[in-house]
Amino acid sequence: MVTIEIDGKKIETESGKMIIEVADAHNIPIPRFCYHKKLSIAANCRMCLVEVEKSRKPLPACATPVADGMKVFTQSQQAIISQKAVMEFLLINHPLDCPICDQGGECELQDVSMGYGPDISRYTEEKRVVDDENLGSLISTDMTRCIQCTRCVRFGEEVAGFRELGATDRGENMQIGTYVKSGMRSEISGNIIDLCPVGALTSKPYRFTARAWELTQANSIAPHDCLGSHIYLHTRRQEVMRVVPKENEALNETWLSDRDRYSYAGLNHDRVDVPLINNNGIWQETDWSTALNTIVEKLRLVIEKSGAEQIAALASPSSTVEEFYLLQKLMRGLGSHNIDHRLKQCDFSDQTHASIYPHIDFPYADLENKEAILLIGSNIHSEQPLAAVRLRKAVLRGASAWVINPVDYDMHFPVKKSDITTALVEHTAKIAKALLEDKPADIPAGAEALLTTIHVDSGAKEIAHALKKANKAVVILGAIAEQHPQAATLRALAHTIGHLSGARIVIFTEGANSAGAWLAGAIPHREAAGKSVAKFGLTARESLEAKLKAYILFGIEPELDCANPHLALEALKNADFVVVMSAYKNKEMTKYADIILPITPFTETSGTFVNLSGIWQSFQGCVPPFSEARPGWKVLRVLGNFFDLPDFEYASSEQVSDELKALTETINLAKGYSWYFPKSLKESSHSLQRIAEWPIYRIDSLVRRSEPLQRSATLEPLGVRMNGKTAENLQLKANDMALVQQNDNEVNLPVIIDARIPDNVVGVAAGYAETAHLGDTFSEIIVKKA
Amino acid sequence: MIDEQKNTVVLSKEILQEIDTWVEKYPPDQKQSAVLFALTLVQEKHGGWLTEALMDAVADYLGMPRVAVYEVATFYSMYDLKPVGRHKIHVCNNISCMLRNSDEVIQHLENKLDIKVGQTTADGKFTLKTAECLAACANAPMMQIDKTYYEDLTKEKIDKILEQFD
Numbered sequence: 001m002v003t004i005e006i007d008g009k010k011i012e013t014e015s016g017k018m019i020i021e022v023a024d025a026h027n028i029p030i031p032r033f034c035y036h037k038k039l040s041i042a043a044n045c046r047m048c049l050v051e052v053e054k055s056r057k058p059l060p061a062c063a064t065p066v067a068d069g070m071k072v073f074t075q076s077q078q079a080i081i082s083q084k085a086v087m088e089f090l091l092i093n094h095p096l097d098c099p100i101c102d103q104g105g106e107c108e109l110q111d112v113s114m115g116y117g118p119d120i121s122r123y124t125e126e127k128r129v130v131d132d133e134n135l136g137s138l139i140s141t142d143m144t145r146c147i148q149c150t151r152c153v154r155f156g157e158e159v160a161g162f163r164e165l166g167a168t169d170r171g172e173n174m175q176i177g178t179y180v181k182s183g184m185r186s187e188i189s190g191n192i193i194d195l196c197p198v199g200a201l202t203s204k205p206y207r208f209t210a211r212a213w214e215l216t217q218a219n220s221i222a223p224h225d226c227l228g229s230h231i232y233l234h235t236r237r238q239e240v241m242r243v244v245p246k247e248n249e250a251l252n253e254t255w256l257s258d259r260d261r262y263s264y265a266g267l268n269h270d271r272v273d274v275p276l277i278n279n280n281g282i283w284q285e286t287d288w289s290t291a292l293n294t295i296v297e298k299l300r301l302v303i304e305k306s307g308a309e310q311i312a313a314l315a316s317p318s319s320t321v322e323e324f325y326l327l328q329k330l331m332r333g334l335g336s337h338n339i340d341h342r343l344k345q346c347d348f349s350d351q352t353h354a355s356i357y358p359h360i361d362f363p364y365a366d367l368e369n370k371e372a373i374l375l376i377g378s379n380i381h382s383e384q385p386l387a388a389v390r391l392r393k394a395v396l397r398g399a400s401a402w403v404i405n406p407v408d409y410d411m412h413f414p415v416k417k418s419d420i421t422t423a424l425v426e427h428t429a430k431i432a433k434a435l436l437e438d439k440p441a442d443i444p445a446g447a448e449a450l451l452t453t454i455h456v457d458s459g460a461k462e463i464a465h466a467l468k469k470a471n472k473a474v475v476i477l478g479a480i481a482e483q484h485p486q487a488a489t490l491r492a493l494a495h496t497i498g499h500l501s502g503a504r505i506v507i508f509t510e511g512a513n514s515a516g517a518w519l520a521g522a523i524p525h526r527e528a529a530g531k532s533v534a535k536f537g538l539t540a541r542e543s544l545e546a547k548l549k550a551y552i553l554f555g556i557e558p559e560l561d562c563a564n565p566h567l568a569l570e571a572l573k574n575a576d577f578v579v580v581m582s583a584y585k586n587k588e589m590t591k592y593a594d595i596i597l598p599i600t601p602f603t604e605t606s607g608t609f610v611n612l613s614g615i616w617q618s619f620q621g622c623v624p625p626f627s628e629a630r631p632g633w634k635v636l637r638v639l640g641n642f643f644d645l646p647d648f649e650y651a652s653s654e655q656v657s658d659e660l661k662a663l664t665e666t667i668n669l670a671k672g673y674s675w676y677f678p679k680s681l682k683e684s685s686h687s688l689q690r691i692a693e694w695p696i697y698r699i700d701s702l703v704r705r706s707e708p709l710q711r712s713a714t715l716e717p718l719g720v721r722m723n724g725k726t727a728e729n730l731q732l733k734a735n736d737m738a739l740v741q742q743n744d745n746e747v748n749l750p751v752i753i754d755a756r757i758p759d760n761v762v763g764v765a766a767g768y769a770e771t772a773h774l775g776d777t778f779s780e781i782i783v784k785k786a
Numbered sequence: 787m788i789d790e791q792k793n794t795v796v797l798s799k800e801i802l803q804e805i806d807t808w809v810e811k812y813p814p815d816q817k818q819s820a821v822l823f824a825l826t827l828v829q830e831k832h833g834g835w836l837t838e839a840l841m842d843a844v845a846d847y848l849g850m851p852r853v854a855v856y857e858v859a860t861f862y863s864m865y866d867l868k869p870v871g872r873h874k875i876h877v878c879n880n881i882s883c884m885l886r887n888s889d890e891v892i893q894h895l896e897n898k899l900d901i902k903v904g905q906t907t908a909d910g911k912f913t914l915k916t917a918e919c920l921a922a923c924a925n926a927p928m929m930q931i932d933k934t935y936y937e938d939l940t941k942e943k944i945d946k947i948l949e950q951f952d
Contacts, residue, residue, distance in 0.1 A: 157851070166853035168860040179856040180838055 002068040007075060019061040019072055020048055030074050031083060031112045033090070033197045034149035035062035038254055040158055045090070045149050047112065049082040050074050058082040080116075087116040090147050093128040094198070101145065103199030105212035109147065130175045136183025137711035138190055138262060140207050146176055146200040152192035159255070160186045161392045161412035176200070183713035187385040187696060190261040194244065194254070205265045205708045206242040210234075215241060218622035221609050222260035223318050223512045223602045224703060225384050227251055227364070228611030229260055233603060238623045240264045240603050250365050251611070257385035258714065259696060259703055264603070266705030270584045272598035273627035283590060288628070288638075291595055296642045298577045298594070299334065302550045308335030312543035314562075315522055316555035317341045317511025318700055319632065320607025321616070322656040324513070324520035325528060326636035326648075327554055333645035337524050337537025338548070341517040343556060344479070344510055344694065344766075346563045346776065348539045350488035353676035356530040356669050357518035358509050359614035368393040372470035372503070373401040374431070374463060376494060377424050378478020379409045382696040384508050388412065400470075402463050404428060406480060406691050407763060408756035417459060420758050422691065423684045425486050428493040430460035435468065435500035446677030447496050450489075453681065464501065473503035479510060480693065483563060485682075485778050492677050509612070511700065516610035520660055529663035530671070544568050550577040554632065555599065557701055559588050559772035566745055566775045581635060583626075584701045588772070598629035601702055605631030606653040614669070618657065685780060688726075689761045690742065692777035698767030718770060719752035720783055721763035727753055729760075730783055737786040740764060742775035748786045794843040801831055805847065818850045821858055825865055834874065835866040863917055871906040871913040873951050876930040879916045882923035891927045892916065894941050898948065911951065 002015045006028050013022045018041065023030050034045040043063035050061045053071035058078055073079055091113060098104045130143040148167065153176065156163040164186060168179050178184070193201050215234040222229040222243075229252035234242045243264045245256035275291035276283050286294075302310055313331050315324060324341070331339045342348070367390040380388045392413040395401050403411065403418040404427045411418075419427045433454045436443060467473040475497050481490045491507070498505045509515065521528035524537030538546055544567050551572060558568035572578050572592035580593040583601045590596075599605075604625045608618040625631065633653050640648030650656050695716060697709040709715065720738050722730070732738055736751045740762075747770055757763050766777050774781075797805075804827055808820040824844045829836050836859055845855040859865045866874070875895065879888045892903060895914055899907050906913040922928045925937030929944075936947050 163851035163853055166851075166857045168853075168857050170861045179853060179860070 002066055002070075004066045004068070004070040004072065006072045013066060015066065015068070017066055019050060019052075019059075019064050019066055019070075022066055023061060023072075023074065028074060030061050031116060032062060033108060033112075033147060034151060036151055036154075036195060038159065039151060039154045039195075042150055042154065045147065046086045047083065047090070049079065049086060051076045051078040051082075083116045084118070087113060088118055088122070091117055091121065092123050093144075094147060095127065095144050097145070101142070101199035102140070102202040102207055103145075103196075107199060108197035128172060133177045133181055134183065135178070135189075135201075136204075136713045137708040138204055138258060139184060139193060140202045140204040142200055142202070143175060143177065144200075145198045147198055148174060148176065149197055150176070151195040151197070152176065152201060155192055155195055156186065159191070159389060159392075160188055162186045162410075164189075165192075185713045187259070187381050187714055188255060188257050188389065189714075190258045191245075191255050203242060205262060210236050210241045216622075218620065219246065220602065220619040220622065221512070221617045222252075222256070223609070224259045224263060224700065225257070225386075225512060226509050226514060226612040227384060227386055228512065228609050228615070228617050229256055229386060230617075231256065231260060233264070233622045235622050240267055240623060250363065252386050253389075255386055255389065258712065259385065259699075259709065262709050262712075263703045263706045265708050266702050267601055267603060268626065269705040269707075270586065271626050272582060272585045272596055272629065274598065275628070276585075276596040278590075278594045288630070291597060292639055292642045295579055295595060295639065299550060299579075299643075302577060303334065306549050309338065309537075310549035311336045311552065312338035312538060312548050312550075313340075313552040313554060314343060314540055314543070314556060314558065315339070315341045315517070315553075316561070316700065317343070317509070317514045317517060318602075318609075319513060319517070319522075319555050320602070320605070320653070321513065321516040321520050321610060321660060322607050322633040322653045323554065323636065324517045324522035325656055325660045326633055326640065326650075327552075328521040328528065329648070330636055330640050330643070330645065331552075332521075332527065333640065333643065333648075337533050337535070338543050339522055339537060340524055340540035340543070341511070341514065341522045343540050343558070343562045344483050344777070345487060346483065346485055346541055346778075347487040347489075348541065349678065350491060350676035351523070351525055351539070353674045354518075355672045356667065357515045357610070357614070358507050358612070359515050359610075360504065360506050360612055361670070362504055364611075364613045365390070366472070367391060367474065367506070368397070370394045370470070370472045370474045371399050372466045372473040373399055374467060374473075374475045374497070374503070375401065375403045375405070376428055376475065376477050376490065377405060377481030377484060378476060378508065379405070379407070379480065379693060380476070380478055380508075381409070381412060382693070383479045385696075387508065400466055402466075406758065406761065407693075408758075410756075417463075419459070420756075422689050422758065422761055424481065424484060425489050425493070425681060426454065426684065427460075428490060428497070429454045429681065430456055431464050431467075432493045432496045432500070434461045434464035435497060438464075438468075438500075440500050442499070444496055444499060444675045444677070446675060447492075450492075450677045450679075450681060464497070467497065467501035467503045470503075473501060474506055475503045476506045476508065478508050480691075482507065482510065483777055485776070486678075488676060489678055489681065491673075492675070495673055495675070506612070513609040515612065515614060516608065516616075519610060519664055528660055529667050531667075544571040547571050547574050549575060550579075551575050552579045552581070553593075554581045555583070555701065557582075557584070557586055557589070557704075560698070560704065560767050560769070561700070564776045565766070565772045566743060569773070581632060582701070583629065584705060588769075597635055598627065599632040599635055600625045600629050604629065605633065607631075607633065608653075608657045616657070616661070618654075686760075687780045688730075688783060690774075690777070690779055690781035691757070691761055691763050692766040692771075692774075693763070694767045695765050698765065704767070716765075717750075717752065718765055718768050719750040721752045721754040721757055722761070722783075723755055723757050723759065724753055725759050726757070726762065727751060730785075732783070732785060738783050739786040740774065741782040741784075742779070745773045745775065747771060747773065794846060795832075795837070795839045797828065797843050797847065798831070801827060802847065805844075809848070817848045818854070821848055821850065821855060822862070824848060825855070825859055829865060834870045834872070835868060863915070866913075869906070871910050873911060873932055874913050874915060876915050876917035876920070878918070878920050878922070878926070878928050878930075880919040882919070883926040883928060886926040888927040890941075891929065891939050891944065894944060895929075898945070912948075
């Protein structure tokens with residue numbers, strides 16, 4: 001500890017800190033442009049010059065470490081003169097275009113120049129002009145305004161680990177750009193807009209639509225991944241104008257993924273505005289009470305004729321806790337346990353062994369302190385962009401990372417070894433077996449029997465021992481593992497590895513609120529708060545396979561959201577009665593639905609998401625519901641009333657979540673996973689395999705409608721992806737049209753040669769209308785020349 | 787040869803071997819230290835200038851972000867990013883040479899070659915560039931053609947020197 005004095009104020013602080021950090025912690029303002037607490041120190045703007053006693057020159061506060069007895073003056077004559085001089089230099093080449101600059105009103109340069117800038121410029125020579133570069137659909141550039149603080153460059157290098165921007169040329173000609181004029185592909189590129197202290201990098205979709213001072217700020221929770229990043233929704237005249245991150249060190253730090261930042265652009269596309277009813281093939285607008293009465297009448301008819309088990313409800317994993325709770329209460333009130341949110345999954349065999357709800361048992365932020373990381377089946381930068389940032393931090397701090405993936409995704413951080421294989425199970429099993437061979441005392445029953453045929457290799461041993469040796473190790477299962485046909489086996493193996501090595505398990509669940517869905521009982525085998533069910537309902541998969549009489553779809557587009565879209569569409573078209581509750585409509589919906597009820601996206605309803613750490617995060621609606629749309633929880637509540645179900649009197653969403661919260665407080669929420677091992681491991685297939693990922697901006701109805709995200713270079717073009725060798729075997733070349741067949745359904749897709757994919761595997765993405773008639777996401781596929 | 791998957795040029799074995807001799811001079815985790823030499827070599831072997839594909843190949847080989855190589859290549863004047871003639875003339879125009887009439891040297895070269903600074907002669911023989919101080923102030927004015935320094939320049943001397951090149 002050292003004692004320093006800033007502007008006469010005595011401060012005790014840790015040694016090694018920079019003056020600016022200490023000043024910031026004590027709310028002593030020092031102007032700055034290049035310094036940012038999350039980035040390395042560049043000290044190139046010189047704006048933070050301060051006077052330090054016994055120093056002959058003013059010193060940059062961002063790059064001067066504190067020393068005992070140091071006296072710092074931020075407002076002395078020398079400090080002010082230096083700061084004013086720097087400001088004058090910075091303004092030499094900066095255009096005076098604040099009235100037409102999007103940053104105006106929230107610009108660090110504008111603010112600082114109010115305090116330190118001269119009223120009139122002494123500079124009469126020509127100003128520098130820099131060409132603008134097209135960085136893609138998300139970021140707008142006005143590079144003449146750039147003051148070359150290099151925050152954006154350092155962000156790419158240090159945080160994203162994917163450096164796309166650089167400072168090319170030198171001296172007066174230096175400029176920031178990609179040089180090759182390619183759009184940015186980072187999943188978190190939008191953060192450079194927040195970092196840019198001037199108007200050089202601004203948001204393209206938001207551009208010229210509003211002024212900072214016209215906006216109203218509302219707190220909310222990001223609705224696209226299980227992190228639950230804190231966000232601000234900026235609204236004007238009851239419209240969401242943009243989304244920016246709200247600092248939260250425990251979750252999203254100061255960052256936000258592009259998906260969470262730009263999905264708002266899809267909020268008002270294809271909205272269902274009034275309840276719609278299918279009258280013998282003709283879609284008619286109707287009023288709420290007619291629509292609800294019809295639902296009651298038709299569902300009662302199904303129940304009378306065929307029983308309540310003939311009804312199933314499928315909900316989006318990004319629905320709110322309140323919606324899940326009321327939907328399951330409604331379904332169970334009607335007598336059916338057929339409710340599920342696990343639409344993208346296909347292996348449910350361990351569901352009764354699962355913990356009360358999926359969550360991690362350590363603080364999420366601690367991910368960056370892990371020393372050994374094993375990532376199984378995860379394109380983490382696409383699935384959980386900000387969790388990838390934490391992992392990168394861990395690796396830069398010295399952690400070792402191993403990857404077992406079916407595609408060689410670019411991890412943006414150094415990986416010790418990547419096993420690129422479709423045999424995820426076998427490769428994971430080898431590590432578990434390596435740990436078993438060390439003869440541990442406490443072996444989970446069934447593990448040894450399952451792994452008898454597995455042969456350990458040196459690679460697996462290395463990983464096993466590293467996980468065991470590390471003080472803090474973690475095994476991460478991503479979306480690909482969760483959606484895998486043998487997901488239960490993978491979970492069992494991951495838990496075995498965790499159990500025997502001491503590594504913690506992280507399962508990145510789909511959507512924003514899978515944890516909430518489990519707690520609220522939006523699963524067929526447990527009621528709210530984990531209460532067991534005597535006779536299990538049907539899982540998402542089973543209810544589609546069973547071709548039931550009636551379905552209730554909540555916030556989903558089954559042909560884009562289900563593991564087997566073909567199966568889903570067949571089941572729905574075959575059903576007698578399909579109710580769709582959705583904010584958005586699409587063409588397919590009008591073919592299978594009988595009634596479409598307009599509900600609201602997260603910006604128009606209050607609700608709660610439970611994140612991966614088990615934190616309940618509630619938010620309020622910040623704009624009124626679109627047209628006649630109503631919040632999902634209200635629709636379900638009224639539907640409960642129309643069915644005369646008991647205990648359906650809720651005046652607010654808080655009452656709903658409070659009721660569930662009270663239920664969860666009566667049980668042991670920490671109750672964990674119990675061992676489940678299948679009898680044997682499945683033989684891997686030798687025929688051509690399909691790997692289907694939901695691409696980053698195709699995961700839910702909202703992002704699919706965000707046009708800027710759809711045009712972003714981050715979203716890889718749709719096609720049938722294969723490596724050069726597979727293409728040669730199939731006698732295909734790049735850009736050929738290929739005929740892709742799965743269960744008698746076929747589509748034509750262009751061939752894309754992709755060296756990241758292993759032999760005898762093709763990547764055909766899910767979540768597109770073009771692939772919505774194909775079958776299972778991970779299964780055999782036929783590809784030939786069209 | 788073009789590497790279609792990576793969209794870069796495939797560097798020849800000889801070039802890679804030579805780059806390796808430089809890579810070996812640095813600690814194994816600092817391969818990028820060899821970037822200046824690698825670019826110089828690759829430029830020399832590929833017609834005197836660097837295409838994006840060549841820079842990408844160097845970046846990939848040294849495990850650097852591609853944009854970091856563009857930064858280096860745009861920073862130093864000895865790298866050319868546009869097609870050049872067979873011989874590159876760099877005339878120093880910094881203070882010592884300027885005081886010894888480097889302006890006239892440049893003027894004379896421009897007239898003689900019928901090009902402006904930064905341009906290449908129609909026959910593709912010479913590219914004329916100016917350079918910052920090349921550390922031969924004692925014998926100013928000076929110029930560098932390819933790898934050779936020519937000092938104490940006069941118009942007559944320049945004419946003679948240029949005759950040596952084809």
